[in-house]
Amino acid sequence: MPKSVFSDAYAIFLRALVAARKEAGVSQVELARRVGRDQPFISLVENGVRRVDLIEFYVLARGIGADPVALFASIASELPDEIEI
Numbered sequence: 001m002p003k004s005v006f007s008d009a010y011a012i013f014l015r016a017l018v019a020a021r022k023e024a025g026v027s028q029v030e031l032a033r034r035v036g037r038d039q040p041f042i043s044l045v046e047n048g049v050r051r052v053d054l055i056e057f058y059v060l061a062r063g064i065g066a067d068p069v070a071l072f073a074s075i076a077s078e079l080p081d082e083i084e085i
Contacts, residue, residue, distance in 0.1 A: 009083045010048065016075045017060065018046050024065045034063035 021031055028042040044050035045060070052060065061068035 006048065007083065009079050012078050013052075013075055014046060014048055016071070016078065017052075017057075020061070020066050020071055021046075021064050026064055031060070031063050035059050 021028075026034075028046070029039045032039045032042045041050065045052055045056075057072070058068045061071045064071075
C-alpha cells in the first residue's frame, strides 16, 4: 500500500493548492508571511515533503485568499473514487 503523501490523490491536492496560489498572484514568500511561516515551509508543502493537515490547509487557503470550502470542493471533485490511506 503506497503512502498517501506520495499517492496520485495527494499529487492532485498539491497541484490544486499550488495552482490556487499562482492564480491568486501570491508568491511563496508572500504566502509564508501571511501565514506566519517561512518560505522554506511553503516550498516543503508544495513539493510534498511536508504533509498538510486540515487546519493547515484552512490557513493556507485563507492565506492565498481562497475560500477554503470552495477550494476543497474543487479538489475533492478531482479525486478518484477509491483512495488508499
